[in-house]
Amino acid sequence: MTTVREATLDVLRGCGMHRIFANPGSTEVAFLADLPDDLEFVLALHEGSVVGMATGHAIATGRPAFVNLHTTAGLGNAVGALATARVNRAPLVVVVGQQDRRHLALEPFLAGRLEGLAGPYPVWVNQPVLPQDVPAAIRRAWHEAVQHQGPAIVVVPMDDWSAPVDPALGLAAPAAVLRAGSAPGPAADELARLLDRAANPVVVVGAGADDRRTWDALVSLVDRIGAPVWQEAFGARAGFPQDHPRFAGHLPAGRSRLRAVLDGHDLAVVVGTGAFRQYPYEPGPLVPDGLTVAVVSADPDELHHSRADLAVLADPAAFCAALTEQVSPRAVAPPDRRVEPVEPPAPGEPIRAVHVFTALAERLPRDVVVVEETPSTRPDLHRLLPAREPRGFVSAAMGGLGFGLPAAAGLRMGDPSRPVVAVLGDGSSLYGIQGLWSAARYGCGVLFVILSNGRYAIMDRLADKVGGKAPWPAFEDVDVHGLATALGCPARRITSHSELLAALDEVVPTLADRTEPLLLDVAVRTEQHFEP
Known part of the structure; x- marks a missing residue:
């Protein structure tokens, strides 16, 4: 050793x-x-x-x-x-x-x-x-x-x-850092050489790629090289159109599953984030043997804590556009990535989070901004409710709760041309519930969809995973609907799938012009599985 x-x-x-x-x-x-x-x-x-x-x-x-x-x-x-x-x-x-x-x-x-x-x-x-x-x-x-x-x-x-x-684990710092500046030059040349030599490249995107110029440049790049695109785990914003046929999904946050996803690829080009964002620690190598990692970001800190062979400090949009012009094209058809439909609940069955996400996906306009703070059902939201426009998905980069509710009001206030829907767990909402008063006071027409199960479901599952008994009680007696009303925000309690669909059919067409917030307190069944 x-x-x-x-x-x-x-x-x-x-x-x-x-x-x-x-x-x-x-x-x-x-x-x-x-x-x-x-x-x-x-x-x-x-x-x-x-x-x-x-x-x-x-x-x-x-x-x-x-x-x-x-x-x-x-x-x-x-x-x-x-x-x-x-x-x-x-x-x-x-x-x-x-x-x-x-x-x-x-x-x-x-x-x-x-x-x-x-x-x-x-x-x-x-x-x-x-x-x-x-x-x-x-x-x-x-x-x-x-x-x-x-x-x-x-x-x-x-x-x-x-x-x-253990030298096999590598160093959490790049071997080389190139600075592209306003002219990509040698840095683009180097990465183009790596791409042309790669047999099976993959692209990973992060929050630093969430703007129209970078989305357009990345679409051109991946269509030219025929590579699949993965979103970083726990990304605060979407770095690529998630309804694009080359979008493969969200990377898992654990090392073993990350290696499984990246296995078979010989080059990973990471744009707008570090390599790689994780949550639970697992022993073993970060990436599979034989994978070269190159990171492109305008944030030097992201580069410096990346386990990468090459790091490029550059504007991602300009750099990816230049890279597209230099790399050799490949004729690789995109795969057919169909999302399995979610069956509605049978009469008398409780609503699940996937029913809410499916109903939203079928109704929300393309330019909607979805603000997410629902840790226990985030993977289902990502799968069923893709971001289709830049700034179409916003979440908390640090993972602390209480961001989503007030941030949604601020997003609507800052850009009233786009509809805003906040999807929050009831536990998450309670960290920022007082923000409803401001949303109502200042005419922020946000639709707040609260998934209410009366507990910290994510914490319950993590306690189960370590084999321990959770010492915290449920809080089913907390009335989110009542709290909203007390704070001056109109609210409705939703207890059935038919009520949910009727409320969304009424409200969603008004989102673009709303000047009054609305909270839907949706009673949902606690999900029984979670993998970060």
């Missing part, structure tokens, strides 16, 4: 940092002792000189120089020189030693409060959460130093260096 130190030394080699500028201390000995012959140790007698030499080296070579500093005293002595490096636009990768993390909570001798010690002068500061994250953090520091032209700091506890790391 490789150690963190060995993996880090490989990162230094890969980034071309073959000199280590340092004034050593005890918290750095485990890293510095027995350096391989291909790495040169350069000693200076004070930390100001250490950083000064590295700054000159970086200016001369045009590449980041590597600096190793002793914990509080070393970093403190170097602050003035680090400030000079920042103003001189000298890229530095600075690793600062820290006491053994196994007893840091006791604040032992030489433990340092290091984050913030150098003030605003570093372009990036990080102490990895786990020892195994250290090599990726140092590679990211290299990219941050290049991008922002200054010192990037990584704090490493002294015991981290001997920790084991």
Whole structure:
């Protein structure tokens, strides 16, 4: 098994940092002792000189120089020189030693409060959460130093260096970052070469691709290369028309199922998000063997935490349009992806969430904005209610509840030309229920569809999954309909499928011109399955 130190030394080699500028201390000995012959140790007698030499080296070579500093005293002595490096636009990768993390909570001798010690002068500061994250953090520091032209700091506890790391898992940082700027140029050339060599490419899209220019560019690209398109898991917005024949669905959030979906592909082009967004942790590799990953995003942070072979900092629309012109066309017919119809409930049977989604899908106009906050039934909503226009789907990027209800009012207020429908669980709605008062007060004509089962269904299922008994009670006595009315928002209680269809047939045709919100409190049966 490789150690963190060995993996880090490989990162230094890969980034071309073959000199280590340092004034050593005890918290750095485990890293510095027995350096391989291909790495040169350069000693200076004070930390100001250490950083000064590295700054000159970086200016001369045009590449980041590597600096190793002793914990509080070393970093403190170097602050003035680090400030000079920042103003001189000298890229530095600075690793600062820290006491053994196994007893840091006791604040032992030489433990340092290091984050913030150098003030605003570093372009990036990080102490990895786990020892195994250290090599990726140092590679990211290299990219941050290049991008922002200054010192990037990584704090490493002294015991981290001997920790084991599995190289097969890869690093949560891209191997290479290209900056396309206004002219895609060499970055588009490189990705076009990868696409032309790929036998079975796949495209993954995210919220950063949710605009008309990027949708149009992606449609042209995937039609030219014949690739399927997947939406990122837990995406806050749709990055591709989900009624397009090449749209394959939403990626699963667990590693084993993600590998199964991507198995057989040899290149994944990820646009407008990182690689890859997940929720439950699972051991094992992130992607299948043999898959090259390239990420294109205008957000450098998305690039830097991606496990990718190539990352491109670029406007996704302009870059994908240029890429389409350069890549060779392939004659690949789109598959037939029919959605299985949902049978209505039999007389006397309760409504399920899928019945609500199906009824909405059959009635809502193409330009509707659907705001989602229904964690336990999100996969069914994605499957049955596709986004057909940019900004046609909006959800909470962070996953915290309470966003959907007020956000829907704001969306309608910001663009009254588009109808807005918010589909919320009753538990979710209660985190933002007071937003109904504002929606009514300011004439936001949103249709709020509340799926009411009187419980936190998603939490109940997660408790079942870990084999434990949920300590929280149901809240079936909470009257969402009554709360809405008390807050000045018109509301109706829906208890049967026929009532649902009648209400939607009446309300949906009015959505474009409504200036009054309406809440439908729909009693639904709790779903019995969920896979994030």
